[in-house]
Amino acid sequence: METNSPSKGFTIPIGPQHPALKEPGFFKFVVDGEVITGASVRLGYAHRGIEKAAEQRNWVQDLYLIERICGICSHIHALAYCLAVEQLANVQAPPRAQAIRTLVAEMERIHSHLLWMGVSAHEAGFDTLFMFAWRDRERIMDMLESLTGNRVNYSANLLGGVKFDVDAAQAQSIRSGLDYLEERIRHYQDVVTHDEMFLQRTRGIGVMTRSLAEVMGAVGPTARASNVPRDLRATAPYAAYSQFPVKMILDTRGDLEARFEVRLEELLESIRLIRVILNGLPESELTIRLPRRIPAGETVVRLEAPRGEVFYFIKSNGTDKPERLKIRTPTICNMNSVVRLAVGHQLADAPMILAGIDPCFSCNDRMVEVSKVKDGSEHSMTWQELRQYGIDYYRRLSK
């Protein structure tokens, strides 16, 4: 993905190792003084071969593998996988399980958006907001831990249901935690919309018009900040979102400030939704039995992760292992907009524009591009060549 010609002029490399990046990615910015005139991105540094690994494990083992695709939105991946497998097996998880899945998904969204706000503020050099946002994020992580026993990989899902129930005491502690968070989030809303110094770094920066967002295929809050009505929770409800409808948050401006406002407004919407779910948890079993071998077939599942649409394609051949699993995470859809929007802005805005899409590199790395170092040419390798390359590489290292 390139815009203009990144080979000419003074290039600033951001990555693969750089303090602005929490995960490896490589951004090349061509600058003229402080102004960016060209940008390119290269991904694939954190490719883990998850899709291939999933083909070698059985359906239940895959659940644990899939949950580890992302460290932030771990639940949504496991949920997507479960929903897909349940569709293939033609069973439906009980309503209470679906509601609890939705509950955890919304709590995860709160933790993800707070994390994002902290990182973005840090990129802008506003460390106080960063520290406060992450302090408050601890609160929601504690709530998740008290509910599921884990802070990061909640492991809430089972094929055909969830692992735990929500009792009255837990619901009460979540409610009191939400009261605290709501008050804090309203304060942060005030800060990001009224702090003049901070607005200098966000207002009118990285403006993505609606038509551009549609052409780029932007998803999630990034698209919604440009007034593109894409929120699968509202437009294609899954799990329990049809019983507990969610309001889509849109903004027309498309700049970084709009992205802040959309995400913060979504936090409040999530808090509202969690309260509604806690009050209206349907009574039912928590799990339903699934066969060990999933009937042959293909299915597609799309869910709204905190960062946008996550896409799962699963093909089963009737055995106890999936034949093919294809995952697409939202970052890859939004990444294109970064290189496009960065051009014309100051170098200082580049990390902000990058953080504005809430990138998550290791989740989106589905392939590695190997280019020869000397002549820069690209060529594809067969499976045999790749295997031999790996063997040779580690032989060389061990010598």
Added chain:
Amino acid sequence: MKPILTIITLWLFPSGLFLLTAGLLYQWFDRKLLALLQNRIGPRWFQPFADTFKLLSKEEIIPEGVNSFLFIGLPVVALAGALTAALYVPMAGLAPSYGFSGDLIVVLYLLSLLTLCTGLAGTNTLDRFSLIGATRALTQLFSYEAPFLLALLGPAMVAGSWQIGTITAYAQTHWLILTQPLGFIVALIGLMGKLELPPFDAPEAHTEIVAGALTEYSGRGLALFNLGRAVELVVGLTLISAFYLGGLSNPLWFLVKTLALLFIIVGLQALLTRLRIDQTVGMWWRYGTLLVLVQWFVMILV
């Protein structure tokens, strides 16, 4: 007796060991207070000392493509400039050790030496981050230097002298913060710009250009630059407090005054977002200079 006194002046007080210790302690105060305001715990009091000793004992890596004479020499010059400046300012509220007519200008230029050396150190290396950082450091130098200089010349004007000793003697009887509040504000914020503290930390914005001009520095050079900055913090605070907050006084009272100034600086660091370099320049020339000129105008009228 005279040589011994000179040695004490240069090596122990006010320059030398005392100043290095004070600088690191002020730096700790700055870091600790900022941490508390940001709801963190912050470092223990000896952390800046530990950092310095560690850096000093590390191997210094001289990268390829640099002029190694400059690479080693620039940090030394930067620290020496800051230490020399201390000889002419009323350290700890006591009368300056040396003084001559016009030493204010010399001190201001000695204090600028640090930024200049940082900029040169950045351009000396081949590193891209260093080059951008150096450009920003020097751009910033040109933006805050004039308002800062004008702000400190305000007290000199009313005292009728460009000698720091005379100005502080005049300030003893006149709290200039009351008559020149604008100059005081510009001087204090100018000091933040000089020290590249947030929100003026664009030259070393680590989310963009790693460590800016000092990216290639690791061991001794980094320690010396850091010491230079710590010393400059003390000297700068001393100068502003002596000019605007009642001149010479006993060391304890002086400590309270400088720490109060540092408290304001830390509060601003916690409150404000980093400015882009173009915003920094715009702010200084549009508001900083204008404020000082208004101050001068009032002074001329009164």
